[in-house]
Amino acid sequence: MIALLIRDLRLALRAGGGFGLGLAFFLIITLLVPFSVGPQSQLLSTIAPGVLWMGALLACLLSLDRLLALDFEDGTLDVLATAPLPLEAALAVKGLAHWITTGLPLVIAAPFLAVLLNMPPQGFAWLVISLALGTPALSMIGTFGAALTVGIKRGGLLLSLLVLPLYVPTLIFGAEAARRGAAGMAVETPLFVLAGMSLACIALLPFAAAAALRMTLR
Amino acid sequence: MRLTLADVAVARGGVPVLSGVSFALNPxxxxxxxxxxxxxxxxxxxxVAGLQPALSGSIDGATDAVAYAGHADGLKAMLSVAENLSFWARVYGRSDIAGGLDAYALGPLRDRLAGTLSAGQKRRAGLARLLVTGRPIWILDEPTVSLDSHAVTLFAAAVRAHLAQGGMALLATHIDLGLDARVCDISSWASLPDDLLGASDEAFL
Structure with missing residues (x-):
């Protein structure tokens, strides 16, 4: 399992691996929002948590179609499916690798970009915590979607259509936690729900993803 | 350890292609x-590799014993040959890749990125993966595609050495490797049209 994680991280960091793609996209979205809504600092600070969460979600979505498609094309998935490592574990590891290369950089970059959107500083910690709790769910749901669509040529659109509705609960509770944090209100309830959703995704979706992938490989 | 197929029927895309496949492979x-x-x-x-279920019949001895090499090599273009092989060795719980590198004369290529190799060199690296897995049953689908005659000799020698150590090999190939192996024409197992009834492998239909 560690071998697979190290290999995926190494591939992401080498040329053409796509590391930083999500981060750059996140940066562009948050940079463009002040230009599009105008220099009203009060309005910007109101919408900042929602914009940051939506940017993070779209940045996650951007790299999903590469998650399994490359391994499918070069035959790696065939070999992984016959390897001693259970396919469920392999997919959980691939989800983890996706989170480390996409979700984690977003979590780290979010407070710096929050400054650009004039978000109240008291909300920075809650923004980071809500993203840290929510992005694992995004990666795991994305892994499941990628497993469902991996055999389909140009499956990226289908993948987005399948995955976006599943992302909505995470987005609602994540953005709500960040918004409450920024407004100085109690954040426990949305954060607990968010953490619960992430844990449920991590626990259940590798099995669903493996079942979907076995169907695709036959 | 023995690979046994008893009255196996297989389908591709919902269409049965073979039925009544029965044979056994001894070490x-x-x-x-x-x-x-x-x-x-x-x-x-x-x-046989377990990538798709059989329509009927039973396959014994294949679980956790097979190393499968299909049409694709399972190599990552941005990793070196040695990194690719080490990864697969570790997935199979091993660490030694020297055997695989030696058998296919990959020593001079070990630090080259797999993406820069020629088709035949990639194939050799893909076949070397079977050696580093340490699995007893090799399942090879057209293993000699894009190999030159010298590499084919290397491959035949590797298969012979594997068999001498008590391994087994199941190959689909059209060229004569000079192996002491049974040759089996699978058209004798071709499915009859009336096998079509109720033979879909589509789970969602």
Missing amino acids: GEAMILRGPNGAGKTTLLRT
């Missing part, structure tokens, strides 16, 4: 599958 034995394009060689090999 040290190899079997070569022959048949025209579309006869079902790849489908049978993928079924």
Whole structure:
């Protein structure tokens, strides 16, 4: 399992691996929002948590179609499916690798970009915590979607259509936690729900993803 | 340890292609599958490897014992040959890749990125993966595609050494490797049209 994680991280960091793609996209979205809504600092600070969460979600979505498609094309998935490592574990590891290369950089970059959107500083910690709790769910749901669509040529659109509705609960509770944090209100309830959703995704979706992938490989 | 197929039927895309496949492989034995394009060689090999379920019949001895090499090599272009092989060795719980590098004369290429190799060199690296897995049953689908005659000799020697150590090999190939192996024409197992009834492998239909 560690071998697979190290290999995926190494591939992401080498040329053409796509590391930083999500981060750059996140940066562009948050940079463009002040230009599009105008220099009203009060309005910007109101919408900042929602914009940051939506940017993070779209940045996650951007790299999903590469998650399994490359391994499918070069035959790696065939070999992984016959390897001693259970396919469920392999997919959980691939989800983890996706989170480390996409979700984690977003979590780290979010407070710096929050400054650009004039978000109240008291909300920075809650923004980071809500993203840290929510992005694992995004990666795991994305892994499941990628497993469902991996055999389909140009499956990226289908993948987005399948995955976006599943992302909505995470987005609602994540953005709500960040918004409450920024407004100085109690954040426990949305954060607990968010953490619960992430844990449920991590626990259940590798099995669903493996079942979907076995169907695709036959 | 023995690979046994008893009355196995396989389907591809919902269409049964082979039925009544029965044979056994003992340690040290190899079997070569022959048949025209579309006869079902790849489908049978993928079924034995466990990548798809058989329609009926039983396959014994294959679970956690097979190393499968299909049409694709399972190499990552941005990793070196040694990194690719080490990864697969570790996935199979091993660490030694020297055997695989030596058998296919990959020593000079070990630090080259797999993406910069020629088709034949990639194939050699893909076949070396079977050696580093340490699995007893090799399942090879057209292993000699894009190999030159010298590499084919290396491959035949590697298979012979594997068999001498008590391994087994199931190959689909059209060229004569000079192996002491049973040759089996799979068209004798071709499905009859009336097998079509109720033979869909589509789970969602």
